[in-house]
Amino acid sequence: ETGVTQTPRHLVMGMTNKKSLKCEQHLGHNAMYWYKQSAKKPLELMFVYSLEERVENNSVPSRFSPECPNSSHLFLHLHTLQPEDSALYLCASSLTSGQVQYFGPGTRLTVT
Amino acid sequence: DAKTTQPTSMDCAEGRAANLPCNHSTISGNEYVYWYRQIHSQGPQYIIHGLKNNETNEMASLIITEDRKSSTLILPHATLRDTAVYYCIVKEDSSASKIIFGSGTRLSIRP
Numbered sequence: 001e002t003g004v005t006q007t008p009r010h011l012v013m014g015m016t017n018k019k020s021l022k023c024e025q026h027l028g029h030n031a032m033y034w035y036k037q038s039a040k041k042p043l044e045l046m047f048v049y050s051l052e053e054r055v056e057n058n059s060v061p062s063r064f065s066p067e068c069p070n071s072s073h074l075f076l077h078l079h080t081l082q083p084e085d086s087a088l089y090l091c092a093s094s095l096t097s098g099q100v101q102y103f104g105p106g107t108r109l110t111v112t
Numbered sequence: 113d114a115k116t117t118q119p120t121s122m123d124c125a126e127g128r129a130a131n132l133p134c135n136h137s138t139i140s141g142n143e144y145v146y147w148y149r150q151i152h153s154q155g156p157q158y159i160i161h162g163l164k165n166n167e168t169n170e171m172a173s174l175i176i177t178e179d180r181k182s183s184t185l186i187l188p189h190a191t192l193r194d195t196a197v198y199y200c201i202v203k204e205d206s207s208a209s210k211i212i213f214g215s216g217t218r219l220s221i222r223p
Contacts (some may be wrong), residue, residue, distance in 0.1 A: 002155070002157070004155075042213045042216075043213040045210055045211070045212075048210075050207065055207075056210075058204065072113055088153070090155050090156070091157070092156075096207060097207040097208075098148075098204070098205065098206050098207040098209050098210075099205070100158050101156075101158065102158065103155030103156045103157065105154055105155050106153075106154070106155050108153075
């Protein structure tokens with residue numbers, strides 16, 4: 001138990017659906033991250049938030065839309081995804097940006 | 113950020129020390145060596161990090177060579193639960209520096 005929770009743990013969605021992934025951290029951290037891990041590929045950093053402000057967007061398609069309403073919560077809104085977006089989506093937090101990151105268990109997303 | 117080189121896979125007998133090497137020959141003076149691991153289908157877990165001195169915590173020891181071009185993560189008494197992919201990462205300890213995960217070393221602990 002790392003203090004970072006993610007819901008749902010598994011999600012199956014069609015290409016026309018809209019869904020959201022949720023991440024919550026109970027560590028008092030000020031930075032939060034979204035990563036994507038596709039099968040047999042390294043983790044890819046998607047977004048970084050520091051003090052609720054987006055500080056990094058790594059050329060992620062607009063069908064992925066992050067939201068950070070406060071320093072404890074991070075969302076990833078999904079719409080019109082493609083089958084190649086199927087992956088494990090991981091959330092992490094750190095005390096401040098650039099420090100040791102603590103990861104949640106991930107959401108396994110399947111796009112049909 | 114500097115790149116690292118790790119063996120693709122290793123195995124170790126349960127109860128023995130697991131020594132995982134990492135080469136980072138282009139590391140710069142202000143970059144730390146970090147180790148994370150990822151157990152199958154879970155999120156990565158932070159293990160340890162260091163700059164130039166050897167470090168030890170309840171999970172592992174980190175040995176960094178004097179020239180800082182390589183390091184070894186030591187799990188002193190490996191258990192089956194230590195089976196995972198281990199990532200060696202070098203990064204600055206600054207807000208602008210990102211963790212870049214490579215392919216890591218797949219460590220298998222055999223009974």
